[in-house]
Amino acid sequence: MTQYLDKAPDAGRRSRKAADPSAVKVVEVLIVGAGFAGLGSAIQLRKAGITDIAIVERGTEVGGTWRDNQYPGAACDIPSNLYSFSFAQNPGWTRGYSGSREILAYIKGLARDHDLLPLIRFQHNVEALHFDGGEGVWTVTLTGREPIKARSVVMAQGPLSNAGFPNMRGIETFQGKKIHSARWDHSYDFAGKRVAVIGTGASAVQIIPELVKVADKVKVFQRTPGWVLPRFDFQSPEWTKALFAKLPVSQTAVREAMYWIHESMALGMIWNTPMTKALEILGNRFREAQVKDAWLRRQLTPDFKIGCKRVLMTNDYYPALQKPNCELISWPIANISEKGIRSVEGLEHQVDCIVFATGFEVSKNGTPFPVHGLGGRDLNAEWSGGAQAYKSVQVSGYPNLYFTFGPNSGPGHNSALVYMESQIDYIVRSIGRLAAGKLKYIDVRADAQKTYNVDIQKRLAKTNWNSGCKSWYLSADGFNSTMFPGFATQFAKQMATFRERDYRLV
Amino acid sequence: MQLDTAKMLAKIKNTQWALADIDWDAPGAELVTGDPELYAKLKVFMADLMWIEHVGARAFAAMAKKAPDDTLAEIYRYFHAEEQRHANVEMALMKRWGMLEGDADNPILPEPNINLRLVIDWLDTYSDEMPLEVLGSVIPSLEIALDGALCKFLLDTVKDPVCHAAFEKINEDEARHLGIGFHVLEVMGHGKLHQLLVKAAGNLLNPKLIIGIAAYLPLLNRMRDNLVKLGLKEERLYEAMNKYKRIGGRTEQGRRNPWFQIISHQSAMVVDRKSLYHVPVDALVRLTDYYPRRLLKATPTWVKGLTWKTAA
Numbered sequence: 001m002t003q004y005l006d007k008a009p010d011a012g013r014r015s016r017k018a019a020d021p022s023a024v025k026v027v028e029v030l031i032v033g034a035g036f037a038g039l040g041s042a043i044q045l046r047k048a049g050i051t052d053i054a055i056v057e058r059g060t061e062v063g064g065t066w067r068d069n070q071y072p073g074a075a076c077d078i079p080s081n082l083y084s085f086s087f088a089q090n091p092g093w094t095r096g097y098s099g100s101r102e103i104l105a106y107i108k109g110l111a112r113d114h115d116l117l118p119l120i121r122f123q124h125n126v127e128a129l130h131f132d133g134g135e136g137v138w139t140v141t142l143t144g145r146e147p148i149k150a151r152s153v154v155m156a157q158g159p160l161s162n163a164g165f166p167n168m169r170g171i172e173t174f175q176g177k178k179i180h181s182a183r184w185d186h187s188y189d190f191a192g193k194r195v196a197v198i199g200t201g202a203s204a205v206q207i208i209p210e211l212v213k214v215a216d217k218v219k220v221f222q223r224t225p226g227w228v229l230p231r232f233d234f235q236s237p238e239w240t241k242a243l244f245a246k247l248p249v250s251q252t253a254v255r256e257a258m259y260w261i262h263e264s265m266a267l268g269m270i271w272n273t274p275m276t277k278a279l280e281i282l283g284n285r286f287r288e289a290q291v292k293d294a295w296l297r298r299q300l301t302p303d304f305k306i307g308c309k310r311v312l313m314t315n316d317y318y319p320a321l322q323k324p325n326c327e328l329i330s331w332p333i334a335n336i337s338e339k340g341i342r343s344v345e346g347l348e349h350q351v352d353c354i355v356f357a358t359g360f361e362v363s364k365n366g367t368p369f370p371v372h373g374l375g376g377r378d379l380n381a382e383w384s385g386g387a388q389a390y391k392s393v394q395v396s397g398y399p400n401l402y403f404t405f406g407p408n409s410g411p412g413h414n415s416a417l418v419y420m421e422s423q424i425d426y427i428v429r430s431i432g433r434l435a436a437g438k439l440k441y442i443d444v445r446a447d448a449q450k451t452y453n454v455d456i457q458k459r460l461a462k463t464n465w466n467s468g469c470k471s472w473y474l475s476a477d478g479f480n481s482t483m484f485p486g487f488a489t490q491f492a493k494q495m496a497t498f499r500e501r502d503y504r505l506v
Numbered sequence: 507m508q509l510d511t512a513k514m515l516a517k518i519k520n521t522q523w524a525l526a527d528i529d530w531d532a533p534g535a536e537l538v539t540g541d542p543e544l545y546a547k548l549k550v551f552m553a554d555l556m557w558i559e560h561v562g563a564r565a566f567a568a569m570a571k572k573a574p575d576d577t578l579a580e581i582y583r584y585f586h587a588e589e590q591r592h593a594n595v596e597m598a599l600m601k602r603w604g605m606l607e608g609d610a611d612n613p614i615l616p617e618p619n620i621n622l623r624l625v626i627d628w629l630d631t632y633s634d635e636m637p638l639e640v641l642g643s644v645i646p647s648l649e650i651a652l653d654g655a656l657c658k659f660l661l662d663t664v665k666d667p668v669c670h671a672a673f674e675k676i677n678e679d680e681a682r683h684l685g686i687g688f689h690v691l692e693v694m695g696h697g698k699l700h701q702l703l704v705k706a707a708g709n710l711l712n713p714k715l716i717i718g719i720a721a722y723l724p725l726l727n728r729m730r731d732n733l734v735k736l737g738l739k740e741e742r743l744y745e746a747m748n749k750y751k752r753i754g755g756r757t758e759q760g761r762r763n764p765w766f767q768i769i770s771h772q773s774a775m776v777v778d779r780k781s782l783y784h785v786p787v788d789a790l791v792r793l794t795d796y797y798p799r800r801l802l803k804a805t806p807t808w809v810k811g812l813t814w815k816t817a818a
Contacts, residue, residue, distance in 0.1 A: 332587055334523075350818070
């Protein structure tokens with residue numbers, strides 16, 4: 001096994017200069033990102049009595065992915081009562097599935113109500129992290145600013161935070177307007193415009209029905225059709241809002257019920273069971289009910305098991321595709337040209353604007369910025385064959401560093417925030433142990449991490465995600481470092497125990 | 507020889523072209539429109555050719571669902587679109603030569619003959635259920651007939667340079683289609699011979715396939731008759747079918763594919779005027795003329811996807 005020195009030999013001139021402990025104060029916990037995970041971590045750390053916290057945020061306001069994803073129709077596909085923190089319930093949700101604006105308002109409310117804004121340093125973009133084992137301190141290098149030193153770092157930058165235009169042939173030649181779903185340009189007026197939408201995933205199925213209402217023509221370019229299930233959305237009646245406000249336990253009960261309904265979905269979504277077939281039958285019936293034309297229905301029929309990719313929950317996507325001003329194009333795209341998109345059947349689809357609903361750059365094989373742990377080891381290099389962590393939150397050789405939505409913590413059937421809360425609780429406990437023991441650092445043992453990952457990959461091999469379809473859950477060579485192969489309850493159970501014997505306490 | 511399908515897919519992606527790459531207003535149309543005899547012959551020929559390409563396209567769509575791996579599935583998705591492109595090009599040529607009925611800016615698709623309609627009906631209803639062995643063996647024989655006989659005949663007959671420019675591109679695509687077609691034909695010959703035979707026999711007893719064969723055989727005979735009427739030498743078809751037999755049978759695996767053997771024999775009979783094969787099949791051709799049109803399904807919407815336009 002490789003032995004690593006405590007002292008980082010090559011942390012760079014900037015870091016060495018900043019390593020003088022008398023010159024720079026060491027923050028107890030530094031959190032990267034002021035989205036759900038970052039703010040939730042800060043709230044729970046404070047509750048545990050850890051108050052020396054700094055949050056660095058590259059944007060100018062809180063909200064993370066919900067601040068960035070403000071495209072028309074943006075909404076969560078998990079009910080709001082479940083897509084919120086259990087320790088900060090909101091009785092006022094206006095819909096069963098709230099839109100992104102309302103979710104963003106909830107996040108802003110979290111920051112305001114828990115007095116987190118003084119902790120946040122906006123427009124602080126992290127460039128790199130270096131750990132000094134001698135001091136047990138992380139040096140956080142920032143773009144154009146002095147570095148910050150911290151005892152512990154929580155990486156809460158989110159897996160879906162980096163969006164960019166895809167590398168498509170000829171994309172640079174297009175003379176019209178280009179918009180990415182995660183960087184919406186609200187100043188662009190779609191009225192009377194010919195619009196192409198590339199992609200038919202979770203964002204696209206929300207954008208398309210809205211664009212069809214205003215644009216002159218919408219052409220939807222589909223590569224792989226996904227499974228679509230009905231979404232039981234509704235406007236929250238006033239009486240439930242009043243009840244939840246007066247009697248929070250009633251909202252907790254509703255949340256619990258939703259949690260268990262979603263948990264039961266794991267049986268069909270994660271593993272191939274008779275319930276998988278039942279969900280597929282539901283999806284097929286829904287398509288047959290909503291799509292009248294047999295050829296269009298064929299074009300929209302997925303050729304992979306339900307659950308293998310993200311299931312799309314929408315009632316208005318199929319009807320939107322059948323509007324007279326909308327057209328589904330399932331021909332492969334040959335290239336993007338000056339005037340539009342050329343597809344392989346030989347036509348140039350001329351448009352004024354292309355909307356790229358092509359997803360995010362998910363870090364499956366690396367970190368969003370360089371992270372150097374004990375002895376200068378490089379996490380990017382170590383993860384080049386697929387990211388691995390211990391219980392998704394910590395990586396051996398990178399002490400006092402914590403991940404939210406780290407490797408193998410993604411849910412396919414339940415609220416991401418349920419998983420996030422378990423991770424946050426674990427992180428708080430670990431940081432609390434560090435402080436209580438006056439330790440320099442806590443580092444997970446390599447053998448414990450290895451044992452954990454052998455088990456995870458063995459369990460993943462039996463899931464629908466690894467059943468043969470291509471998805472953002474898998475790396476190019478098919479390694480699954482994103483999803484947790486089990487129920488949310490199992491995930492919570494594993495996070496509820498902190499086994500000291502799996503760590504080196506220094 | 508095994509073909510590297512990943513490299514082939516990359517090549518396919520790198521060699522895409524569009525209708526807009528052809529100058530449809532370039533001079534030379536008069537070489538067709540100025541010859542009334544050629545014009546009349548060509549009008550029928552082009553419509554048939556366009557429909558054959560379009561029907562072939564639908565078969566590739568079915569094969570994409572059956573492909574054993576993602577790369578081949580993606581290749582078939584491209585081929586589906588490319589065949590549609592070829593049909594679009596042929597429609598654009600017809601438009602250039604004033605062969606389309608209706609308004610000049612909004613021309614009407616030529617009507618497919620009854621045998622084409624029956625094949626379209628069958629493809630629309632059953633092709634997605636057919637095993638890859640069947641479609642994967644039939645398609646190369648159709649492609650080779652198209653490439654080796656029909657397109658050559660067209661280029662020998664028509665002097666319009668735009669037609670030549672368009673078919674140069676089409677032929678490059680077709681060469682790749684044939685490469686993959688024969689590769690799959692060979693792959694389908696892997697395995698134990700008795701298992702291959704039992705599987706083929708089982709498929710032959712499938713009533714859905716029997717209906718398909720009953721629709722396909724008279725189409726071939728009708729097309730052959732139409733083509734011969736237009737002046738295509740029967741030897742050309744014979745050469746093309748021989749090519750199928752020669753290339754498909756160049757390896758042991760290819761020869762072991764029972765569907766290759768069935769199609770080789772059937773093709774030999776199609777081009778042999780004296781074969782008894784033609785007695786029942788020609789009877790079927792005549793019978794289909796009386797097929798009640800009301801029994802035909804509504805024209806599927808994929809049929810309406812053809813266009814002569816370069817941009818939409």
